[in-house]
Amino acid sequence: IDSCILSLTFPSCWDFNAVVDSFMDRSLRTLGWGAGGRTVPDYCESLGLVGTWRALHPGERDYSHISRAHATMSRIDYLLVSQDLFQSVERVHMGPIQVSDHAWVSMDITLGGRRLGAGPWRFPRDLYEDVGFATFLKEQWRLYSLDNAEHVADPILFWEAAKAVLRGSVISYSVHRRKTRDAWILRLEGL
DSSP states (O other), X not given: OHHHHHTOOSOEEEEOSSXXXXXXXXXXXXXXXXXXXXXXXXXXXXXXXXXXXXXXXXXXXXXXXXXXXXXXXXXXXXXXXXXXXXXXXXXXXXXXXXXXXXXXXXXXXXXXXXXXXXXXOOOOGGGTTOHHHHHHHHHHHHHHHHHTGGGTTSHHHXXXXXXXXXXXHHHHHHHHHHHHHHHHHHHHXXX
């Protein structure tokens, strides 16, 4: 396993539950590393990894985790890459903390002139005229609304979660539709 890790040529995502720099990575400035915080830079140094967000945002403060119990925010989620791969990192972005106690962290990488990473999701155009899909989506919205009625009082939470759930439903429907079509084509080719 160590030899595999030492040749790390792909991004690695970690929730270390510890900050690297208590002054920069916590909303309440404290001294010290925090529980296990010293292990993060040791780990990165021993494996030749770069913490991409801090490397691209050296003087900025942003947080990936909120502790409502302690009324603090911290940056404990890391996207790590090798020194060689870091040269291909274009952007690292930390999203809002909305539904869970963690923010999403994304990274855009360009390899050989080809951009990889989180591009904007696009609604599949072929579903616009699919009557079956319209019925399916209305039912998904009805079920979501019933399951989350207690969250209607917080419209931001309700809507942000709804977008994620409905997007998952759209993707699920599209995948099922594609697999059904592919199976039909294979049956026709076998005739």
